[in-house]
Amino acid sequence: MAHESLPSPYAALIAGTPVTRSALTVRGGRTHLWRYGADDASEHVVLLHGFRGDHHGLEPIVAHLLRDRPDLRVTVPDLPxxxxxxxxxxxxHDVAGYAAWARALLRRxxxxxxxxxxxHSFGSVVAAATMTTPGTAERLVLVNPIPRRPLSGRDTFSVGATAVLHALAGALPEEAGTALLRHRALTRVASIAMVRTPDRALRRWIHEEHDRYFAGFATRASxxxxxxxxxxxxxRDSAAGIDVPTLLVGGAKDDLARVPDQRALAARFRDARLRLIPDVGHLTHYETPAEVATEISTFLTTNHPRATPATVA
Known part of the structure; x- marks a missing residue:
């Protein structure tokens, strides 16, 4: 017997967050945007989601952030x-392509x-690459940043296995390859590997979120x-070329970003601070969005002297 879908534990907060949907033509493609908060807010944050995600996954962070900082406006685009x-x-649709798109989007x-x-996650890679062009934005926030190339990391077996599956999906006929990439079993394996919360209801809801949205990509090629x-x-590829105040918010149990690697990454920036959230891995946006929002809020309201050593907590 099928289980009924669990409601989001953040549903009430998200429902009370003002949001409007719009779209812009950016680099020849139509980018769909969700704008949260008041249009006349004094500060504006543009937040990029991770690989195979979309704006839905970041709504818990956005809702908590705007609850604490109603003077903010947050725009979350669905990446092309x-x-x-x-x-x-x-x-x-590589890092350079997404970074060029993000710079054009910010200009608009x-x-x-x-x-x-x-x-967040792959969005952190895109955001960092975007910021290597001076004057792009005043500040940078990276949530669950990717500190080293996954295929060169410590957990190369699982990453390599995933790469083999994607290569197989690319070699199959279009319909069969797309079906493999959208197969719920693959999504569930990845979801189980990343979740850390002992809360069974929250774990189930996270898995259902991945089931709902991880298959929402446009084409196999992209x-x-x-x-x-x-x-x-x-x-890491971009860190040394970034000269604006930067916040890194990581999970202390993130297998995709081990703590020593996160600390080493923070040290590569000219002006960065790392905040580690305990007992959570790569899914801070689902498991600890209030804590992430608090770190972002504190960062935005704090003066950031230039050329200071990286701060780690």
Whole structure:
């Protein structure tokens, strides 16, 4: 007998968060946006989701952040090729392609500047690469940042196995390959590997969220391009070229970003601080969104002197 879907533990808070949907043409493709908070808010944060996600996954963080900081406006786009946003025409969905798209998007959303750019997981890689162009944004926030290229990390077996499955999906006929990439069993294996909470109801809801949204990519081609980027790139590739105040929020039990690697990553920035949330892994946006929001809020309201050593807590 099938289980009824669990309601989101954050449903009431999210429902009370003002949101409007819109779309912009960016680099020839239609980017769909969700804008949370008041349009006349004094500060603007643009938040990028991770690989195979969309704006839904970041709503718990956004809702907690706006509860604490109603003076903020947060824009969450669906990255090209994911959620409601179609692939970019004539462009590769790699880190360079996404970074060029993000810079163009920021110019449209905040032509006068003054914006904070943020990203979760693969979105952290894209956000960091975006920020290597000076003047792009005033601050950078990286949630569950990828500190080293996953295929060069300590857990290369599981990453390599996932790469083999994606290679197989690319070699199969279009329909069969797409069906493999959307297969619920693969989503569930990845979900189980990342979840850390002992709360059984929360675990089940997280798995259901992944079931609902991880298959929401546009095409096999764009998905495979983005996957290759996600396993061969890291925030480390861009860190030394970023000169704005940066916050890194990581999970202390994140197998994709071990604590020593997160500490080493923070030290590569000119002005960065790392905050580690205990007892959580790569799914801080689902398991500890209030804690992530608190760290972001504190960062945005704190003065950040330039050229200071990285701070780790």
């Amino acid at each position: 090729g994911f959620g409601a946003s179609p692939p970019l025409p004539g462009a590769r 959303l905040a032509p006068a500047g003054g914006v904070t750019l943020a990203g 998905l495979l391009e983005a996957f290759r980027a996600s396993v061969t790139a890291s925030v």
